[in-house]
Amino acid sequence: MSDLCDFPQLLGRQGVKPTVLRLAVLEVLGSSPRALRAQEILETIRAHRRVNKVTVYRILDDFTRRGILRRLALEDRASHYELACEHHPPHPHFQCHHCGQVQCLEPAPLDRMWAELQGPLGNRADRIDIRVEGVCHKCREIS
Amino acid sequence: MSDLCDFPQLLGRQGVKPTVLRLAVLEVLGSSPRALRAQEILETIRAHRRVNKVTVYRILDDFTRRGILRRLALEDRASHYELACEHHPPHPHFQCHHCGQVQCLEPAPLDRMWAELQGPLGNRADRIDIRVEGVCHKCREIS
DNA sequence: ATGCAGATTCAACTGAGTTGCAAGTATAAT
DNA sequence: ATTATACTTGCAACTCAGTTGAATCTGCAT
Ligand SMILES: [Mn+2]
Ligand SMILES: [Mn+2]
Ligand SMILES: [Zn+2]
Ligand SMILES: [Zn+2]
Secondary structure, three states, X not given: OOOOOOHHHHHHHOOOOOOHHHHHHHHHHHOOOOOEEHHHHHXXXXXXXXXXXXHHHHHHHXXXXXXXXXXXXXXXXXXXXXXXXXXXXXXXXXXXXXXXOEEEOOOOOHHHHHHXXXXXXXXXXXXXXXXXXXXXXXXXXXX | OOOOOOHHHHHHHOOOOOOHHHHHHHHHHHOOOOOEEHHHHHHHXXXXXXXXXXXXXXXXXXXXXXXXXXXXXXXXXXXXXXXXXXXXXXXXXXXXXXXXXXXXXXXXXXHHHHHHHOOOOOOEEEXXXXXXXXXXXXXHHXX
């Protein structure tokens, strides 16, 4: 969703070389309004250049471990990825179980919910993922 | 988590024959304190009888579509399953990213959160999934 | 030019789940 | 009891989304 970030600089701060493919992954995600599957990222890059899928998987994995990307576990078997920079704070997602579309929801309520969940345990919470499942407005019109 | 349900009756209400394997799946899940992977269910049943994995996957799939079970999409690639009967209302889950353990959290805050998420859309929400990721108390002690 | 580390590729593999069809089993007619 | 029918289970082969290890390539420093 909108590339406001300076990707070469972002990689520089992480001590990672801004290679063509690493930048390509970030640019594809930066210009997408929604989270993407590895497969979609691969195909988008391949419209312009030659890439091996292993390279893309390794970049996605590395970036996720570094916190540059977030990996979303949705109902599909394939993970979805999105930028995790300051312009895209963590937020809930909506997935239509009719067309499969994934939408990003507003980040607002997350902090409040975090507090409500701390529960009875000695566990340490690092991250909270909220996924709403239902039927999107487009699919509602059709049926 | 505790088998308070009459499984044969439960299946009867759904118009499904209470076969040995279908009951076995429900009993394994009914006596587990946590959500289980298909693989774990399969192995537990195999301690007592002969089963093909396809049968277990088909039963899990059928039960999930009927609303007898809930399928949880966690960080792992494998789905987890839990009973969805009246004794186990929907609730958030905690997953330790050190040992992978999945814990069920208290169901209380769900309704409140549901309201807060309705957002700017014409979407219809059918279900909300909350997953907290962190380090469980056991893994915290160790490290 | 040469050497080296990191980046990319290739082929082969894994693990979770799916598919189509054959075989088994229960129930219902005859 | 015998057959017909539907439903359930099993088997083999397949798909899909990654993962692994080793080989090559590339940019950069000496
Ligand atoms: Mn998002
Ligand atoms: Mn649970
Ligand atoms: Zn839709
Ligand atoms: Zn743990």
